[in-house]
Amino acid sequence: MSQAPAVEVTGLTKVFEKGRRTIWQRLRREPDKRETFVAVKGIDLRVERGEIFGVLGPNGAGKTTTLRMLATLLEPTSGEARILGLDVKTHPREIRANLGAMLSGERSLYWKLTARENLEYFAALYHVPPRETKGRIDAALVAVKLADRADDYVERYSTGMRQRLALARALLPDPPLVILDEPTVGLDPQAARDLRDRVRELKRQGRTVLLTTHYMEEADQLCDRIAIIDHGEIVALDTPAALKRRIRAEEVVSLEIGMTGEAVAGTPGPDWAPMLARLARAAVIARSERRNGTLAVTAHCASARDFVPAAFDAARSEGATIQHVEVVPVSLEDVFISLTGRALRE
Amino acid sequence: MNAAYLAGDLRALRAAGRKELRTIRRYPTSFVGMIFWPVMLPAVWVLMGQAYSGGGDPQALQAFADRAGTTGITVFVFVGYAMYMWLSSLLWGPGTALRQEQIRGSLEAVFLTPASRLVPLFGPPLTNVIWVFMNLLVTGIGVWLLFGIVLPLEGALYALGITLVGVPAMYAMGSLFGAGVLRFGEIGPAVQFVRGSLALLCGITFPIVMLPAWAQAAAAVMPPTYIVDGMRSALLKGATFADLAPVAGTLLVLAIAFGVLAVVVFRWLEAGARRSGMLGRY
Amino acid sequence: MDEIRAALALARKDIRNVSRYRFVVASQIFTPLYQGVLPALLFGAAFAVGGRVVGLEKTIGTADLAGFIFLGGAMSGLVATAFWAMAMSFRNEMEAGTLEPTWLTPTSRETLVIGRALGGLFWFLLGQIVIFAIGILFFGLRFRPELFYATPAMLLAVLAMVGIAYLLAALVLVIKEANFFIDTTNFLFATASGVAFPVTLLPGVLQPVAFALPTTYAMDILRQQALGTRPLFDPALEYVALAVGTVVVYPLGLWAYRRADRRIRVRGSLNQY
Numbered sequence: 001m002s003q004a005p006a007v008e009v010t011g012l013t014k015v016f017e018k019g020r021r022t023i024w025q026r027l028r029r030e031p032d033k034r035e036t037f038v039a040v041k042g043i044d045l046r047v048e049r050g051e052i053f054g055v056l057g058p059n060g061a062g063k064t065t066t067l068r069m070l071a072t073l074l075e076p077t078s079g080e081a082r083i084l085g086l087d088v089k090t091h092p093r094e095i096r097a098n099l100g101a102m103l104s105g106e107r108s109l110y111w112k113l114t115a116r117e118n119l120e121y122f123a124a125l126y127h128v129p130p131r132e133t134k135g136r137i138d139a140a141l142v143a144v145k146l147a148d149r150a151d152d153y154v155e156r157y158s159t160g161m162r163q164r165l166a167l168a169r170a171l172l173p174d175p176p177l178v179i180l181d182e183p184t185v186g187l188d189p190q191a192a193r194d195l196r197d198r199v200r201e202l203k204r205q206g207r208t209v210l211l212t213t214h215y216m217e218e219a220d221q222l223c224d225r226i227a228i229i230d231h232g233e234i235v236a237l238d239t240p241a242a243l244k245r246r247i248r249a250e251e252v253v254s255l256e257i258g259m260t261g262e263a264v265a266g267t268p269g270p271d272w273a274p275m276l277a278r279l280a281r282a283a284v285i286a287r288s289e290r291r292n293g294t295l296a297v298t299a300h301c302a303s304a305r306d307f308v309p310a311a312f313d314a315a316r317s318e319g320a321t322i323q324h325v326e327v328v329p330v331s332l333e334d335v336f337i338s339l340t341g342r343a344l345r346e
Numbered sequence: 347m348n349a350a351y352l353a354g355d356l357r358a359l360r361a362a363g364r365k366e367l368r369t370i371r372r373y374p375t376s377f378v379g380m381i382f383w384p385v386m387l388p389a390v391w392v393l394m395g396q397a398y399s400g401g402g403d404p405q406a407l408q409a410f411a412d413r414a415g416t417t418g419i420t421v422f423v424f425v426g427y428a429m430y431m432w433l434s435s436l437l438w439g440p441g442t443a444l445r446q447e448q449i450r451g452s453l454e455a456v457f458l459t460p461a462s463r464l465v466p467l468f469g470p471p472l473t474n475v476i477w478v479f480m481n482l483l484v485t486g487i488g489v490w491l492l493f494g495i496v497l498p499l500e501g502a503l504y505a506l507g508i509t510l511v512g513v514p515a516m517y518a519m520g521s522l523f524g525a526g527v528l529r530f531g532e533i534g535p536a537v538q539f540v541r542g543s544l545a546l547l548c549g550i551t552f553p554i555v556m557l558p559a560w561a562q563a564a565a566a567v568m569p570p571t572y573i574v575d576g577m578r579s580a581l582l583k584g585a586t587f588a589d590l591a592p593v594a595g596t597l598l599v600l601a602i603a604f605g606v607l608a609v610v611v612f613r614w615l616e617a618g619a620r621r622s623g624m625l626g627r628y
Numbered sequence: 629m630d631e632i633r634a635a636l637a638l639a640r641k642d643i644r645n646v647s648r649y650r651f652v653v654a655s656q657i658f659t660p661l662y663q664g665v666l667p668a669l670l671f672g673a674a675f676a677v678g679g680r681v682v683g684l685e686k687t688i689g690t691a692d693l694a695g696f697i698f699l700g701g702a703m704s705g706l707v708a709t710a711f712w713a714m715a716m717s718f719r720n721e722m723e724a725g726t727l728e729p730t731w732l733t734p735t736s737r738e739t740l741v742i743g744r745a746l747g748g749l750f751w752f753l754l755g756q757i758v759i760f761a762i763g764i765l766f767f768g769l770r771f772r773p774e775l776f777y778a779t780p781a782m783l784l785a786v787l788a789m790v791g792i793a794y795l796l797a798a799l800v801l802v803i804k805e806a807n808f809f810i811d812t813t814n815f816l817f818a819t820a821s822g823v824a825f826p827v828t829l830l831p832g833v834l835q836p837v838a839f840a841l842p843t844t845y846a847m848d849i850l851r852q853q854a855l856g857t858r859p860l861f862d863p864a865l866e867y868v869a870l871a872v873g874t875v876v877v878y879p880l881g882l883w884a885y886r887r888a889d890r891r892i893r894v895r896g897s898l899n900q901y
Contacts, residue, residue: 016896068896073731097734108729110641112648117641124637125733127630128667153648169729375808382812390824394668397825398675398693400686406675413674535655542662552670 004085006177006208007047012079014040014065014232039065042079043231047210047225052203054223055212056332058342062232063212064103067181070210071101084177097127100170100178108166111155115165116145118154121171126173140168144198150273160191167198173339178202180211184218196222216332228336235339244330252334253283256324257295257315278314283307286318286337293321300334372565374434384481385488388427391551392493395419414553416582420493425505425577428485428551429570433544435536436479436520444524474520475513482509497581504580508573511594518604525612544570569600634735638743643750657755660701661762668697668824670730680702688851689858690827694767699854700823702756703785703847707821710789711814713748714741715796719806737889738882741797745790771854773821778853781870785846788874792817794881798888822847828860842873 017034040062047053051124068074070081072092081088083095109118119137128136137302141147144164149297154162170178183199184192199222202209213219220240227237236243257275272295278286283301290296301307304327315322336342399406401418411417486502489495497505527536545551547561548570554562565571576593579585647653672693675683680748685691718740721727732741763769796813800806818836820827821843830838845866851857859866 016654065896071732073728073893074896075890093734093736096732099732101729101732103732104725108725110645110726112645113641117644121641122729122733124634125730125735126633127734130633166729173733205685375805378868379808379812386815390819391671393825393829394671395675396829397768398672398681398683400683403683403686405677406681406683409677410674535651538655538659538663542659546662546666546670553674556670556674 001118002203003049004082005046006049006051006084007045007053007210008080008082009043009045009066009070011042011044012040012066012069012078012081013038013077014062014069014074015077020217025039038106039232040069040076043227043229043232045227045232045234045237047208049208050203050206052199052209052211052221052222054226055210055229056214056216056226056336057212057229058214061229063214063229064181065232066229067101067103067179067210067212071099071103071179072096073103086169097173098175098177100173100175101181102163102166102170102183103181104166104180109154109162109169112153113172114151114153115157115168116150118165119169122169123172128172136172136174143171143201144168145194158191160187160194163187163191163195164198167195171202175181177208177210180209182212182214184213184215192218194325216336220332228332228339230336232338240332243332243335246335246338251301252286252328252330253266253299253301253304253307253311254324254326254328255279255295255297255299255311255322257297257320258293258323259320273321275314275318278318282310282314284338286334295320298334298337300330300338370490371411374618380477380480381484384427384484385433385492387430387489388424388485389492391423391427392420395423410553413555416578418582420489420495421497421581422578423551424489425487425581426574428482428577429546429574430541430550431481431550432478432516433570435481436474436516437523437541439477440474441520441523441540442527444535445527457628474517478509478513479506482506498584501581501584504585504587505577508576508580508590510595511571512569512597514601515597515604516573518601518608519569520602522608522611525608525615528612528615544568547571549572567600569597569604572597572600630734631736631739634733635743635746639746639750642713642744642747646673646747646751653751656751657758660705660755664704665697665701665759669694672697676864687829690855692770692808694769695855696758696770696851696857698763698767698769699851700847701759703821703843703850704818704823705752706785706789707818707823707843708814709748709752710793711796711817713751714744714790714793715800716806716810717744718747718797719800721743722801738794738885741790741794741885742895745793749786762782772856775850775854775858778850781846781849781867782799784870784874785843788842788846788870788877791874791878792880793896794885795877796881796886798855798881801888801892806833817841817843820844826860839869840873842870842877845870845873 004055016039017032018037018039019034043062043066045053055066057063065074069076070083070088072088072095076091081341084098086095088095100133110121113121116137119140120133122135123137137150141150144167146161146164146168149157149161154165157165163186170180180199184195187195196218199209199211201206211222223240225237225239226243227234228243229235236246238246257272272290275295276285276297279285279297279299283299285297286300287298288295299307299311308325308327311325312322395410396402399410410419414422416422482505486497514627523540547557547565548554548568549557549565550570554565554571554575556609557565572593576585576590579589579593646656672674672681672684675681676693680691681693682691684693684696688696690696701876721730731737760769796810800810803809818824820830820838821841822838827835827838827844844860848857848860849866849870852863853861861869
């Protein structure tokens with residue numbers, strides 16, 4: 001196969017219709033009046049060989065739909081997608097022969113079979129040559145550190161082990177490209193860390209990895225490049241460092257501000273607008289939220305050392321007090337907030 | 347048991363029944379199934395009867411009458427299948443409710459409440475009673491629409507009466523099954539096995555005299571045997587109150603016997619589970 | 629070759645998977661016996677005069693009640709295998725989450741049905757061997773040697789049922805209440821094929837339905853050869869009807885299955901939108 005990029009997507013769109021048309025409506029050729037939902041809106045992206053590429057976004061952003069189109073499970077409504085140089089519409093089987101995919105993790109295994117039996121079955125479905133089957137299964141089990149439990153029933157595995165077995169299955173076709181949909185969801189921190197180590201190992205082996213996640217720390221730690229997706233569109237695409245630099249801040253300051261004096265029952269509460277205006281002179285206000293008579297503010301600034309004293313001054317002159325201050329380095333969550341106005345976890 | 351706990355348990359029983367009804371309403375095909383199966387299954391057997399009797403050969407019919415006490419094959423079969431549907435709904439529904447709760451993981455949550463442990467055991471069968479009478483109605487209409495047979499009013503009323511008297515016994519039997527199945531793995535095969543065995547034992551689709559002596563003896567302690575026999579006598583042989591009173595009496599005795607057995611088995615399981623933690627685990 | 633290996637691996641997986649649920653295996657083998665065969669035998673025997681079911685002899689030309697019922701049970705089992713093991717298993721796996729990873733492989737979707745057919749037929753044959761052994765040992769079941777002449781008819785019936793399984797798989801992947809649908813159509817299909825009684829006893833308006841099913845002819849040919857029953861039609865004509873039915877239903881089923889597959893790839897799976 002020529003060295004085309006691992007994944008190349010142009011104007012990829014997926015539109016779903018809600019509900020079904022009855023046979024009667026079809027026979028009468030009535031116009032299709034169903035509501036449509038655009039899950040993926042004309043995205044473009046390119047994943048180079050050998051990189052770990054992350055697609056980061058909240059639930060419902062279109063990550064899984066995108067991945068399923070690339071895995072040839074879902075037909076795009078329009079646009080083009082090429083995997084390893086092959087068109088997903090015209091060469092789906094060749095693509096599947098060279099693609100390792102882990103989409104639904106532990107639910108996709110047979111619990112009454114052992115790990116080895118699960119892999120033997122899928123090796124045949126992946127058309128692994130019989131003489132190579134045992135070797136590939138052993139290698140896959142070693143790669144995910146399940147070799148010593150290969151002959152146990154999957155029903156006795158922990159969730160983390162089942163996820164790893166699902167990853168082992170994805171490695172059976174010895175694929176140059178591996179796609180993982182939320183690989184660490186539902187795992188405890190140790191198991192998640194283990195899985196991420198396996199993913200890094202895949203890159204060391206020269207494979208390309210395309211993964212989706214809604215954990216920004218995971219994307220930050222693992223990925224060479226990240227596409228941030230929201231409401232079916234890519235809102236940013238770059239390396240984690242470059243994305244963080246975008247918001248032109250080095251530090252993020254979280255403040256909790258309260259009004260001095262007793263709150264009067266029945267009154268509408270303090271007017272925070274002047275306070276926010278003063279803070280905005282010293283930093284970029286990424287987010288503000290009124291909660292039970294206090295104001296929670298997230299500000300992006302070049303230096304917390306300059307901003308925090310200015311914030312205290314502002315509070316004093318407005319008759320407020322700063323009840324809580326937290327200074328953290330810029331994260332992808334902040335990038336997401338600055339791009340979309342919402343948190344990843346909402 | 348003081349009055350406050352009793353009142354609480356009665357309310358809990360009602361809530362358990364209501365929960366089952368809500369669950370049933372979520373599956374609309376269960377209503378279609380309620381019309382389809384009680385009519386189609388026996389209809390097939392009626393046609394089988396036509397095949398085996400050579401379309402009404404007098405000798406064949408007489409042979410059947412000698413064994414079953416009637417040549418009314420259609421009603422004979424439909425009554426048998428009404429019982430089959432009752433057994434099915436009883437075993438699948440309340441019979442497996444406890445086990446399903448255990449599998450889902452909600453049994454432990456129920457046991458953490460102060461309600462009597464017998465509430466989850468006896469609560470679900472309450473909704474089954476409604477199904478039984480709907481089933482009988484569908485059966486009566488099916489026999490009329492498909493085979494043009496109008497059931498005699500007096501006979502139908504006696505049949506209904508026998509059914510009512512038989513409810514506690516069936517209910518208790520269902521609860522015994524529910525307690526027993528808690529201990530064992532697969533629900534589907536357990537229901538199939540018990541339903542199939544009872545269908546064979548209780549003369550649901552054939553005269554009970556066709557069974558070997560030992561099987562007839564076992565049938566003699568099963569509530570379905572008496573209910574089916576009572577209903578057939580009422581609808582096909584013009585049985586009166588005097589004829590049916592012994593049947594009713596036997597059913598009430600069986601109700602007490604099975605009920606006591608269900609409570610004993612359940613308490614024994616529960617005691618064991620408190621030691622081993624088994625009821626909360628699957 | 630790859631596709632054949634994949635089909636065999638699928639069959640092996642199904643066989644292994646089922647074999648680990650011991651009660652399910654026992655139930656699959658014995659349920660047809662105590663739920664179908666035994667009650668039918670006892671019912672039919674209730675019409676016996678001097679030990680002979682003279683009524684049955686009048687209807688089909690033989691008083692061999694056991695033979696009639698056991699052979700009907702075998703055809704019923706084949707139909708059930710197509711409906712449940714070959715078709716409904718798709719839906720069950722889809723809901724369990726184990727179907728999707730098979731779609732991620734290069735194995736063709738048609739092979740997935742063939743593999744299931746092989747696994748299902750294994751359990752079917754195993755069950756029938758046990759049931760027939762019980763019939764021979766305890767119920768005096770005996771067949772004429774001409775039974776083996778029915779083999780081509782049974783092979784055609786298996787092929788026809790695979791075609792039906794494709795059609796059913798297409799439906800169960802897209803409709804909501806698949807379990808109820810499969811349950812009722814399985815029953816109606818088997819009944820219309822004459823497993824329980826000769827199709828001539830069906831109401832007139834339903835008989836054309838029976839005569840449109842390839843399994844009706846396979847059932848009749850099987851009983852003719854094994855028991856010497858009176859055939860519905862000229863046996864040669866029945867073979868032609870069976871072959872034509874198979875040739876029609878197989879590609880039709882395949883077409884429907886491919887359409888359903890495409891529909892899922894366009895719309896997403898059942899639970900998505």
